[in-house]
Amino acid sequence: MSFSLRRAVATVGITQTIGYAGSTYLPASLAKPMAQAVGVPESMVFLTFSGALLLQAVIGPRLGRLVDAQGGRAPLSAASALFALGLTLLAMAHRPWQLVVGWAVVGLAMGSGLYDIAFAGLVGWFGAEARRGITGVTLIAGFASTIGWPLTAWLEHHVGWRGACLFWAAANGLIALPLHLSLPRGGIRPKPEAPTTAPDAPAKDSAEDRWRMALMAVAFAILGGIGSAISAHLPPLLMATGASAAAAVTAAALVGPSQVAARIAEFVLVRRIHPLISGRVAVSLFPIGAALLILVGGAAAAPFAILYGAGNGLFTIVRGTLPLALFGEAGYGRRLGLLNIPNRLTQAASPFLLSLLMARSANLALEVLAGGALIALSALLIMRRPAS
Numbered sequence: 001m002s003f004s005l006r007r008a009v010a011t012v013g014i015t016q017t018i019g020y021a022g023s024t025y026l027p028a029s030l031a032k033p034m035a036q037a038v039g040v041p042e043s044m045v046f047l048t049f050s051g052a053l054l055l056q057a058v059i060g061p062r063l064g065r066l067v068d069a070q071g072g073r074a075p076l077s078a079a080s081a082l083f084a085l086g087l088t089l090l091a092m093a094h095r096p097w098q099l100v101v102g103w104a105v106v107g108l109a110m111g112s113g114l115y116d117i118a119f120a121g122l123v124g125w126f127g128a129e130a131r132r133g134i135t136g137v138t139l140i141a142g143f144a145s146t147i148g149w150p151l152t153a154w155l156e157h158h159v160g161w162r163g164a165c166l167f168w169a170a171a172n173g174l175i176a177l178p179l180h181l182s183l184p185r186g187g188i189r190p191k192p193e194a195p196t197t198a199p200d201a202p203a204k205d206s207a208e209d210r211w212r213m214a215l216m217a218v219a220f221a222i223l224g225g226i227g228s229a230i231s232a233h234l235p236p237l238l239m240a241t242g243a244s245a246a247a248a249v250t251a252a253a254l255v256g257p258s259q260v261a262a263r264i265a266e267f268v269l270v271r272r273i274h275p276l277i278s279g280r281v282a283v284s285l286f287p288i289g290a291a292l293l294i295l296v297g298g299a300a301a302a303p304f305a306i307l308y309g310a311g312n313g314l315f316t317i318v319r320g321t322l323p324l325a326l327f328g329e330a331g332y333g334r335r336l337g338l339l340n341i342p343n344r345l346t347q348a349a350s351p352f353l354l355s356l357l358m359a360r361s362a363n364l365a366l367e368v369l370a371g372g373a374l375i376a377l378s379a380l381l382i383m384r385r386p387a388s
Contacts, residue, residue: 004184005126009133011183012118013140015080015176020141021148022083022168023052023110027232027351028252029152033161034090038099046232046355048100050348052107053228057344059111064120064337070186072121077180079113082106084173091165109172113180115141116340119320120333125184127329131275134320135267139260142313146256149235150249208386212326213335215379217342219279222376223315225346226286226369230308232351233358238305240362242298251301258306259313266317275325276385279318283377285311290370294363319343326386 031045063075086105093099111117118137122130155164230237234255238248266278289307292300323335357365 005129005133005136008122008125008183009136010140011179012076012122013137015076015113015179016115016118016137016141017144017147018168018171018176019079019083019110019113020144021151022087022172023106023114024228024231025145025148026152026165026168028149028235029156030161030164031232033156034093034099037161038093038096040096040099043352043355044096045099046352048103049232050350050352051100052103052110052348053344053351054348055104055107056111056114056116057341057348059108060116060340060344061334061337063112063117064333064335066333067117067120067124068331068333071124071184072117073180073183073185075112075117076121076183077177079109079117080172080177080180082109082112084169084177087165087169087172091162091169111344115316115320116336117333120336121183123324123329123332124186128324131321131324132267135263135317138313138316138320139263139267142259142263142316143256145231145259145309146253149252153249209327212383213339215383216322216326217339218379219283219376220319220339221342221346222372223283223312224319224340224343225350226373227312227315228347229350229354229369230312233354234305234308237354237358237362237365238293238298238301240358241293241301241366243301244298247298247301251305254302254305255309255312258309259316262310262313263317266314274385275318275322276380276383278314279322280377280380282311282314282318283373283380285314286373287370287377290366290373294366 027046027049031042031049035042035045066075082105086102086107086109089098089105090102093102115138119130119134122133122137126133152164152168155167159167234252235245235248238251239245243251262282266273285307289300289304289311292307293304319340320336323339324332327335354365354369357368
């Protein structure tokens with residue numbers, strides 16, 4: 001790994017950790033006190049969070065084209081500033097409309113600065129070598145849940161939920177923003193002198209490519225929805241199956257190390273295993289963990305968290321590397337943005353929908369999620385690599 005790639009991986013890995021810990025992992029710890037302070041039902045907080053996730057589907061393809069053309073530095077830097085602003089607005093919210101505005105700004109930040117834009121930036125800077133960079137970034141950012149859930153809960157206990165929001169706002173403004181501004185402008189790979197097509201021209205996909213894209217979109221959408229729902233609800237979900245509060249938090253803290261362990265294994269084998277194989281393995285782990293939790297109850301909280309974490313950790317890499325492996329570098333950001341439109345829609349809806357399912361039965365919620373994972377696994381099993 002070259003020095004420049006190492007630097008980019010370290011920089012983006014740190015900023016992704018801060019970005020995810022201060023956004024995706026906030027509702028699990030702060031939704032209840034936030035709702036009580038603003039005077040709305042807890043489900044309203046998850047609904048506004050879902051709306052924030054929905055914004056990613058709207059801006060994703062356009063930002064992907066921007067990264068293809070100009071590199072990832074500008075959107076990633078803008079995202080850090082938006083995170084700082086949105087989290088500050090949340091800390092100042094006293095009325096429902098202020099809560100909605102705060103989450104909307106955070107949603108714009110998530111769409112501008114989380115994994116998809118970071119992955120597209122790495123591909124623009126390093127081309128095919130970006131697969132190793134993507135894995136490296138996810139190795140570092142895999143600790144976002146391990147850091148985010150306990151630290152946010154500790155902050156909420158000691159300085160309140162508003163103080164917790166301000167802490168993450170400061171982390172984005174004072175740490176992530178300067179790091180993003182240190183990234184290269186544009187792309188650093190040599191570009192062809194006379195490209196045959198315009199940089200933003202859409203790639204011409206064959207019918208077989210479109211079929212692969214459709215199957216990939218199904219798998220991405222389902223796994224994205226599961227990840228979003230679990231990120232927002234994991235400790236309460238484990239407690240609903242019979243785990244104590246302490247056991248639930250301890251089990252949730254295992255998600256990060258499990259993600260990192262799976263990503264280390266993928267990193268070691270990165271040149272030997274096709275991302276499609278990694279994806280199939282990743283998706284199969286969630287139904288196994290869900291079955292254990294349903295059958296055994298809260299005693300299986302830790303095994304469930306480990307299996308979920310390992311699967312989610314692997315699949316996060318697959319989201320970035322499978323399109324690169326199947327379709328190449330050309331138009332990568334645009335293609336990833338299009339692939340992730342249904343993914344963002346399910347990510348937006350799933351935290352709110354899971355809260356409704358959990359109100360009826362934790363086991364029902366797990367059964368629905370496991371059924372979805374089996375559909376995603378079927379899509380990946382049907383998919384075939386190009387003959388070349």
